[in-house]
Amino acid sequence: MKAAIYRGAKDIRIEEVDKPTVKAGHCLVKVAYCGICGTDLHEYESGPILVPDKVPHPVTGCSLKDGICLGHEFSGIIEEVGDNVEGDWKKGDRVVIEAVISCKECYACRSGCNNACSKLGFVGISGLGGGLSEYFLSPAAYLHRVPDDVSLRIAAMSEPLAVAAHAVRRSGFQKGQSALVLGAGPIGCFLVKVLIAQGASTVIISEPSSTRRNKAKLAGAHHLFSPLEDDIPARVRELTGSDEGVDVAFEAAGNERALDAGIRSLKVRGTLLNVSVWSRPPKVDLNEVVFKERQLLGSSCYYMDHPAVMEALKTIDLSAFVTGVIPLEDLVEKGFEELVHNNEAHVKILVSPSGDMSL
Numbered sequence: 428m429k430a431a432i433y434r435g436a437k438d439i440r441i442e443e444v445d446k447p448t449v450k451a452g453h454c455l456v457k458v459a460y461c462g463i464c465g466t467d468l469h470e471y472e473s474g475p476i477l478v479p480d481k482v483p484h485p486v487t488g489c490s491l492k493d494g495i496c497l498g499h500e501f502s503g504i505i506e507e508v509g510d511n512v513e514g515d516w517k518k519g520d521r522v523v524i525e526a527v528i529s530c531k532e533c534y535a536c537r538s539g540c541n542n543a544c545s546k547l548g549f550v551g552i553s554g555l556g557g558g559l560s561e562y563f564l565s566p567a568a569y570l571h572r573v574p575d576d577v578s579l580r581i582a583a584m585s586e587p588l589a590v591a592a593h594a595v596r597r598s599g600f601q602k603g604q605s606a607l608v609l610g611a612g613p614i615g616c617f618l619v620k621v622l623i624a625q626g627a628s629t630v631i632i633s634e635p636s637s638t639r640r641n642k643a644k645l646a647g648a649h650h651l652f653s654p655l656e657d658d659i660p661a662r663v664r665e666l667t668g669s670d671e672g673v674d675v676a677f678e679a680a681g682n683e684r685a686l687d688a689g690i691r692s693l694k695v696r697g698t699l700l701n702v703s704v705w706s707r708p709p710k711v712d713l714n715e716v717v718f719k720e721r722q723l724l725g726s727s728c729y730y731m732d733h734p735a736v737m738e739a740l741k742t743i744d745l746s747a748f749v750t751g752v753i754p755l756e757d758l759v760e761k762g763f764e765e766l767v768h769n770n771e772a773h774v775k776i777l778v779s780p781s782g783d784m785s786l
């Protein structure tokens with residue numbers, strides 16, 4: 428079968444590899460669509476970052492020299508069910524894969540926070556296969572069923588939607604509250620969708636790119652500001668009341684000024700939820716946190732969020748987020764290189780490893 432194998436920065440090759448054979452506790456999944464994620468793009472541009480380089484990943488035992496199959500945002504159809512599989516899975520079932528790999532032994536895992544595992548890994552980054560290939564041999568425990576009226580294209584976006592849903596859950600957001608989202612890249616846009624679906628009274632976007640602001644508007648954001656032109660905390664207070672501010676703010680830009688504006692835009696005891704991964708540690712004015720009794724929280728990927736997310740896919744319309752559908756052969760040129768040169772125009776490029784676009 429064909430698979431996209433990561434060999435290092437700017438070196439992703441479509442290679443012929445052995446099709447996996449089904450084994451106990453696993454299902455063989457024929458991949459329908461796989462999204463390209465910002466994480467994949469970072470690996471392409473300047474990796475290996477999360478891909479295990481010299482030291483093999485402690486759970487998968489894989490490293491770069493083995494060649495790492497990419498792709499962690501994917502949907503597919505079960506082709507074969509192994510022995511002793513838990514759950515009512517059968518050939519033909521439409522599924523998505525929950526991509527978090529954890530050790531199941533460390534303190535985080537024992538506490539039900541497998542997404543904060545000390546040996547955290549991901550399908551499509553840490554080895555043992557990925558979604559940018561024709562087939563994926565999935566532990567049955569990773570599988571979630573796609574609702575009948577949700578297409579496999581839309582279902583492939585359940586992974587970034589789960590990231591957003593987990594962040595919103597972690598933030599303590601309640602229906603009727605106001606929210607500020609800093610950064611309207613893919614995760615920012617998915618956050619807007621989740622906040623609107625969960626009944627936010629006001630969703631405000633801070634994003635310097637007008638192209639991205641338009642994507643956030645399409646996602647349903649109520650107010651859109653540019654941090655290059657607007658004083659964000661001041662504009663937020665024009666909307667929420669002069670001495671109030673938003674209930675929750677989401678940092679999805681990985682930018683120190685955005686983080687600062689987010690904290691200053693919060694009401695007393697408001698919460699800033701950071702979902703960004705930072706290339707350099709940001710400076711934070713903790714007096715802004717202390718004197719207003721604000722909270723700073725972190726959120727990483729997802730755990731146990733998929734059942735609710737699969738249900739939410741029935742009503743959240745993500746179709747406008749698909750900004751390209753390409754066959755696997757075009758992955759580098761029309762996928763990664765397109766995202767390098769034309770990133771702001773895209774939310775999600777989907778890849779069809781089988782080439783069957785009718786799925």
Ligand SMILES: [Zn+2]
Pocket residue numbers: 464465466499500586587
């Ligand atoms: Zn991702």
Ligand SMILES: [Zn+2]
Pocket residue numbers: 529530531532533534535536537541543544545546
């Ligand atoms: Zn663990």
